[in-house]
Amino acid sequence: MKRFVLLVVALSNAVAWAQVVHPDLKSGKEHVNRIVIMPLQAEIEKEGMKGGEPMTDAARELENSLTPVIADVLRKLNVTVNDTAFTSAAFDKDPEFRYTTDDLQKKFDAILDQLTRKSNDVRKGRFTLGDSVAKLGDLNADALLFVRASGCVLTGARKFWSFPLSYDRLRLRMALVDARTGAVLYFAKQTILKNVAKDPSNAKEDIQTLFRDFGKANKGTT
Amino acid sequence: MLEPKNAEYYALLGEAYRALGGRSPEPSPEELTNKGKDEARKKLRNLTPTEYEKALLTRPGGVEQWHANSAAAERAFAQALELDSRNPAAHRGLGFLYEDENRPADAITQLKTYLELAPEARDVHQVELRIESLQQKSAVKKSATEGSQ
Numbered sequence: 049m050k051r052f053v054l055l056v057v058a059l060s061n062a063v064a065w066a067q068v069v070h071p072d073l074k075s076g077k078e079h080v081n082r083i084v085i086m087p088l089q090a091e092i093e094k095e096g097m098k099g100g101e102p103m104t105d106a107a108r109e110l111e112n113s114l115t116p117v118i119a120d121v122l123r124k125l126n127v128t129v130n131d132t133a134f135t136s137a138a139f140d141k142d143p144e145f146r147y148t149t150d151d152l153q154k155k156f157d158a159i160l161d162q163l164t165r166k167s168n169d170v171r172k173g174r175f176t177l178g179d180s181v182a183k184l185g186d187l188n189a190d191a192l193l194f195v196r197a198s199g200c201v202l203t204g205a206r207k208f209w210s211f212p213l214s215y216d217r218l219r220l221r222m223a224l225v226d227a228r229t230g231a232v233l234y235f236a237k238q239t240i241l242k243n244v245a246k247d248p249s250n251a252k253e254d255i256q257t258l259f260r261d262f263g264k265a266n267k268g269t270t
Numbered sequence: 271m272l273e274p275k276n277a278e279y280y281a282l283l284g285e286a287y288r289a290l291g292g293r294s295p296e297p298s299p300e301e302l303t304n305k306g307k308d309e310a311r312k313k314l315r316n317l318t319p320t321e322y323e324k325a326l327l328t329r330p331g332g333v334e335q336w337h338a339n340s341a342a343a344e345r346a347f348a349q350a351l352e353l354d355s356r357n358p359a360a361h362r363g364l365g366f367l368y369e370d371e372n373r374p375a376d377a378i379t380q381l382k383t384y385l386e387l388a389p390e391a392r393d394v395h396q397v398e399l400r401i402e403s404l405q406q407k408s409a410v411k412k413s414a415t416e417g418s419q
Contacts, residue, residue, distance in 0.1 A: 144392045159318050175318060182396035228399060 067261035068170040070233040074265045078233060080224065083122055084189040085131040086153065088115050090197040097205050110197060113248040118195065118222075121255045125263045133187055148183045155180065156194045156223070163235055164221060170235045177230035184227075191224045191233060201243055216243035218251065222258060234262045277354035284346035284363045288370075290339045292326030343367055358388035362397070369400065374408035 072078040090110045092103040119131040139146040155177045163175055181192060199218035207214035217239055224234040236258040244251045273279055287295075300306045313322055326332050344367060350360035365380035381401050385394060 148392055155319075161315075162318055174321075176320060178320065179396055179399055180393075182399050183393045184395075185392065186395050 065238050066167040067236040067258065068167045068234070069261055069265045070170055070173055070231060072173070072231075073233045073262075078190075078226065080127060080190045080233065080262075080266050082128045082130070082189045083191050083193050083224065084133045084187045084227070085115055085119060085129065085193045085195070086156075087111070087134045087149065088118075088195045088197065089153065090114070090199070092199040092201060094201050094203065095206050096203040097209065100200075103201065106201075107199075110199070110244065110248065114195070114197065114244070114251065117248050117252055118193070118255055121252065121259060122193075124256075125259060125266065127266070130187070130189065145184070152177065152181060152184065152192075153194070156225070157196075159232075160196060160221065160223075163223060163232065164237060167235055167237065170232055173231060175232040175235075177225055177232075179228070179230055181225060181227055181230040187227065189227045192227050194223045194225060196221045197244075199244065215241040217241050218244045220251075220255070220258060224262065234265070236262070275353055277350040277357045278359065280346050280350035280353065281357055281359035281363055284343045284350065284360065284367075287339045287343035287346060288363060288367055290335075291323050292329070292332035292336045293339075294335055295339075340367060340371060356387055358384050358391065361387060362393075365397075365400075369404060374404045374411060378404050378408065 070078070073080070088111045090107040092107045092110060093100040094103050095101075115131050119129045122129045134149060139149075159175050159177070163170070166174075169175065184192075197218055197220050199216070201216045202210065202214060219237070219239045221237045222235070223232050225231065226233055238254060238258050240251055240254045242250050242254075298306075301310065313325060317325060327336055343363065347360045347364045347367070350357050351364075354360075361380045361384040365377045365384060368374075368377035368380060378401055381397050381404070384391075385397055385401075388394075391397075
């Protein structure tokens with residue numbers, strides 16, 4: 049049943065799964081040893097019979113709890129991960145840092161729609177955030193990881209009404225961006241049929257799957 | 271209305287002209303029609319921001335508009351430097367402008383001056399990387415010129 053639902057979700061989201069690697073990463077020209085995780089951005093909506101309602105607190109909670117899970121998965125791929133570069137203390141200390149970070153997040157969002165629709169173009173090196181990524185300063189990183197999560201939690205009545213498609217779901221989109229040039233080196237997207245907001249470690253396996261091709265491409269080169 | 275003796279304002283004006291790229295400062299009557307707006311929306315949906323900027327140069331009059339904007343930007347930066355020769359933003363703007371105009375040597379000079387005047391700026395790392403890539407470009411350009419002689 050779950051496979052059938054995944055198929056339906058996949059069809060409704062155009063292509064729900066994708067993992068695309070930039071040719072430079074695949075060929076070993078680029079190698080990622082150190083990753084800095086950009087502040088994760090999540091949206092969760094409670095879907096009831098009367099329509100959708102944003103769950104802001106749950107989304108903020110998910111942003112905080114999902115980041116260490118992603119960091120753990122990446123560390124297992126022998127990559128050094130910094131998931132604490134963008135703390136509120138760092139932003140308070142240097143307001144310019146906050147603006148630069150927000151600008152970059154907006155730049156990423158500007159290409160996210162096309163990244164999602166035309167993921168295969170990552171292979172052609174089409175997507176870049178430009179060298180403005182270097183405005184973040186020297187973070188001692190090879191790549192920046194941008195993560196977007198958008199979830200949907202169904203109420204009991206809604207689950208009953210939409211049977212058999214009555215699963216909570218979370219759509220994850222992740223991109224690794226070269227910290228010098230801004231080129232998108234890796235992009236992955238997946239829809240998870242779980243209420244990850246309750247327990248983010250639920251998503252660990254799915255996140256591991258999301259980085260499978262990255263692990264393969266990044267292996268063996270130094 | 272600009273404050274006539276404020277270098278910072280002129281540097282910002284220069285940045286504004288530079289950011290226009292192939293756009294005109296005011297939208298043309300065609301761009302303001304529903305058809306024009308639809309076309310722009312379609313392009314923005316199908317192209318990345320970088321590709322959109324390039325596409326603006328390929329439309330009729332795009333390159334001429336870019337030259338006009340670049341000239342206006344250069345005038346504004348020059349005005350800023352006339353009022354305050356140590357204005358870092360004007361040097362930075364000129365550096366990026368010359369880079370767009372494929373004048374690597376001039377760009378390097380301006381960007382190096384910027385780094386001297388604003389060593390603590392947030393984009394120091396970005397500018398250093400640009401200088402590095404401009405130096406490579408400049409070397410290639412120099413060897414190509416020597417080769418043709």
